[in-house]
Amino acid sequence: TVYSADIVIIGAGGAGMAAAIEASDAGANVVILEKMSYAGGNTIRSEGGLNAAETVFQKEKNIEDSVQSMIDDTYIGGKEINNMELVTYFAENSAAAIDWLTSINMDVSDVAQGAGATYPRMHRPADGSKIGGVLVPVLMKNLEERQITILYNTTATELLSENGEVNGVKAVDKNGEELVFNANAVIIATGGFGANEDLYVKYRPDLKGFTTTNHPGATGDGIVMAEAVGADTVDTDQIQTNPTVEVTTNTVISESVRGKGAIFVNQDGKRFISEMLTRDVLSTAILEQPGKYAYMILDQNTMDSMKALQENYEKGIITKGETLADLAGVLEIDADVLESTIAVWNEAVANKNDAEFGRETGLDVDLSQAPYYAIKVSPAVHYTMGGIKINTLTEVINVDGDSIKGLYAAGEVTGGLHGGNRLGGNAVADIMVFGRQAGIQASAYAETKD
Ligand code: ADP
Numbered sequence: 456t457v458y459s460a461d462i463v464i465i466g467a468g469g470a471g472m473a474a475a476i477e478a479s480d481a482g483a484n485v486v487i488l489e490k491m492s493y494a495g496g497n498t499i500r501s502e503g504g505l506n507a508a509e510t511v512f513q514k515e516k517n518i519e520d521s522v523q524s525m526i527d528d529t530y531i532g533g534k535e536i537n538n539m540e541l542v543t544y545f546a547e548n549s550a551a552a553i554d555w556l557t558s559i560n561m562d563v564s565d566v567a568q569g570a571g572a573t574y575p576r577m578h579r580p581a582d583g584s585k586i587g588g589v590l591v592p593v594l595m596k597n598l599e600e601r602q603i604t605i606l607y608n609t610t611a612t613e614l615l616s617e618n619g620e621v622n623g624v625k626a627v628d629k630n631g632e633e634l635v636f637n638a639n640a641v642i643i644a645t646g647g648f649g650a651n652e653d654l655y656v657k658y659r660p661d662l663k664g665f666t667t668t669n670h671p672g673a674t675g676d677g678i679v680m681a682e683a684v685g686a687d688t689v690d691t692d693q694i695q696t697n698p699t700v701e702v703t704t705n706t707v708i709s710e711s712v713r714g715k716g717a718i719f720v721n722q723d724g725k726r727f728i729s730e731m732l733t734r735d736v737l738s739t740a741i742l743e744q745p746g747k748y749a750y751m752i753l754d755q756n757t758m759d760s761m762k763a764l765q766e767n768y769e770k771g772i773i774t775k776g777e778t779l780a781d782l783a784g785v786l787e788i789d790a791d792v793l794e795s796t797i798a799v800w801n802e803a804v805a806n807k808n809d810a811e812f813g814r815e816t817g818l819d820v821d822l823s824q825a826p827y828y829a830i831k832v833s834p835a836v837h838y839t840m841g842g843i844k845i846n847t848l849t850e851v852i853n854v855d856g857d858s859i860k861g862l863y864a865a866g867e868v869t870g871g872l873h874g875g876n877r878l879g880g881n882a883v884a885d886i887m888v889f890g891r892q893a894g895i896q897a898s899a900y901a902e903t904k905d
Contacts (some may be wrong), residue, residue, distance in 0.1 A: 456492075456632070456635070457635045457636075458486070458560035458634065458636050459637040460484050460636060461483040461902075461905075462484070462486075462639065462640050462894075463488065463624050463636045463639065463640045463899060464478075464488070464641075464644055465487075465643050465645050465677060465680075465809055466488070466643070466644075466646060466886060468886065469498035469587075469590060469591070469866065469890060470496060470498075470644040470646075470866025470867070470886035471642065471644030471866070472591075473594065473865075473886060473890030474522075474602065474611035474642050474644060474712075474865060474891065474893040475598060475601075475894060476559065476594070477894030479603055479750075480601070482601075483898040483901055486606065487598075487603065488611050488624065488710060489607050489609060489670045490582050490608065490610035491608070492608055493607070494595060496622045496646045496673065497646055497649075497670050497673055498587050498590065498591055499587040499670075500670060501586055501588055501590075501882060502586065503567075503579065503586065504569070504579030504583040504586050504880050504883065505556075505883040506525065506569065506572065506578070506881050506884045507525075507553045507576055507578055508521060508525035508551075508578055509521060509550050510550040510554075510576075511553070512565075513576065516575075519574050520573075520576050521731070522546045522549075522875065525546040525575070528572050528878065529825035529872075530874070530882060531571075532571040532877075533703060533840075533873050533874025533875050533876055534875030534876055537639050537871065538872065539848060541845075541872045542872060544847040544892075545881075545888050548806075548892075549879065549884055549888060551565060552887040555891065556590075556887065559593065559594075559597050560593055560597075561583075562580045564578070564580075565581065566579075567885040570878065571878040572880070577880040585793065586883055590883070597740055600733070611645075612625050612626055612643060612676075613625040613683065614637070614680050614684050614862065618721065619860060620860040621641050621684060621860065621862040622637060622638060622730045623638050624638065625696070627841065639861065640720060640820040640861045640863060641863070642864065642894070643677040643681060643863070643864040644677070644866050644893070645678075645796075646672065646673050646868055647673050647711035647842065647868065648673060648674060648842075649694070649836040650671050650672070650837060651675050652665070652667075655836055655839070655851050658841075661735070662696065664834075664893035665696060665742075666702070666833055666836075668697070668836070673839075674687045675839075675842075675868075677843065678842055678863065679719075679840075679867060681843045681851055681862070681864065684852040684859060684862065686851045686862045687844040687852050687856075688841065689842070690840055690842075691839075693839075693841045694739060694839050694840065694841075695837045695838040695877055696834060696836050697734065697834065697835055698741060699712075699713075699830075700835075700837075701830055701832055702748055702831045702832065702833050702836065704770070705835060706770070706772060707835075707837070708751065708830055711755065712761065712830075713731060714731070714816065714828050715757045715760055715817065716756065716757045716820040716821070717730070717752060717753040717757055718751070718822070719752075720749065721744040721745060721786075722745045722748075722786075724788040725796055726741040726792040726796055726811065727740060727743075727749075729809065729815070730813035730814060730821065731816045737834070739822035741832070741833055742833070748831055748876065749832055750788075750829040750832075750835070751829065752797070753827070753830075754824040755827075756824060756830055757828075764882065768828070772830065773829070774829045776826060776827050776828075777825070778825055778826075778830075781825075782827045782828070790880045791827055797822050801821040803818070804818050806859070808866040822860070834871055840870060840873040840877055842868045842869045842870035843869045845864050845871070848892065848898055849869075850896070851863065851864050863896060863897045864893070865889040865892065865893040866884075866889065866890060
């Protein structure tokens with residue numbers, strides 16, 4: 456079956472939906488292809504907020520901030536390998552993204568402090584909701600109002616091109632039937648590849664065995680399709696990981712739980728490393744343990760000191776034991792071994808000397824306040840910084856450094872903005888700033904083709 460539209464957008468995450476709204480408002484006829492049976496991708500999982508500088512909401516709250524400070528923080532946080540043109544466009548257009556979201560009925564009026572940010576600039580819903588869960592329904596409602604179609608269970612497989620210009624997409628529907636979409640412009644908004652172990656191991660062999668916090672559709676299809684028409688990629692080996700992700704729900708367990716006294720033990724009930732080493736070292740060490748997981752062990756003191764832990768306990772992802780022996784019983788660890796591990800650890804805390812593993816921080820409180828708790832964790836891929844190379848117009852750049860006519864990309868599928876490390880709050884800002892830009896630029900280009 457052959458269809459046609461002014462613009463075909465691949466992926467109904469935040470970037471794709473923002474692009475669709477802008478393109479439609481510019482007068483283009485748009486269709487979105489989504490391989491899953493639902494919209495939202497990784498966007499719906501985002502919890503924090505959207506970074507933006509010099510916004511109305513910051514001014515209302517007398518928060519001092521500047522575009523330059525946002526540029527500097529993003530660059531320093533990104534280990535100074537970011538593409539500065541993208542970073543500059545991003546920060547300069549962040550406040551406009553906040554205004555735009557407000558205009559389409561998205562509440563981003565609360566402003567919080569994020570890690571790596573000099574000033575509070577993480578914008579989020581005032582009622583404290585996680586941002587993704589609010590943003591995705593708002594975007595979908597705006598699509599409905601504009602009668603923009605999302606074709607679900609429709610997987611784009613190939614970009615079509617003629618004389619070096621992209622002019623359509625091949626896809627398959629859930630029955631395996633091939634569909635062809637002819638278009639004046641195509642926007643790739645397929646997200647990252649954090650759920651595709653083959654692909655991330657190809658770029659980063661050391662990530663073999665890592666699980667993922669990503670939604671199952673984050674398989675990097677857009678990168679593969681773009682490369683097939685000559686696109687260049689950047690920073691594909693820059694992948695954000697986390698060593699402590701709860702194994703049944705993929706919930707990230709904050710580092711501060713270790714800072715506040717938790718230790719790791721393996722299924723044999725033994726410690727195996729200083730828990731305060733860097734993320735990559737801890738990840739490797741956990742994968743070397745029986746079953747490739749570790750238990751974080753904490754006591755009531757630590758539980759009382761962190762609201763996030765209490766919430767995770769409510770969620771049912773933390774195991775409790777009235778005594779260490781009880782906890783060992785539930786975890787099927789030898790109780791004598793666990794008790795002796797904790798006794799040795801408590802002595803290390805008392806002497807401020809971890810003779811076994813040389814841990815130097817988080818030695819302030821021991822594990823002696825019953826009841827005791829365990830969280831089963833393993834390392835996981837969280838965010839892929841690298842991807843398709845674009846310029847500030849979101850045009851896809853080929854290996855010769857030229858833009859590929861008719862082809863645009865935005866969001867986690869692209870690389871360069873975040874460099875070697877993404878700051879919390881910059882992913883949602885990325886998909887709004889560059890998703891909008893892709894919609895605007897692609898519709899302007901499509902118009903020249905009519
Ligand atoms: P971003 O944050 O960049 O918007 P998301 O992960 O939120 O990225 O959304 C990307 C969307 O693209 C997901 O819903 C995903 O299922 C979809 N997607 C990925 N690959 C394809 C494909 N080949 N065809 C159609 N949709 C795809």
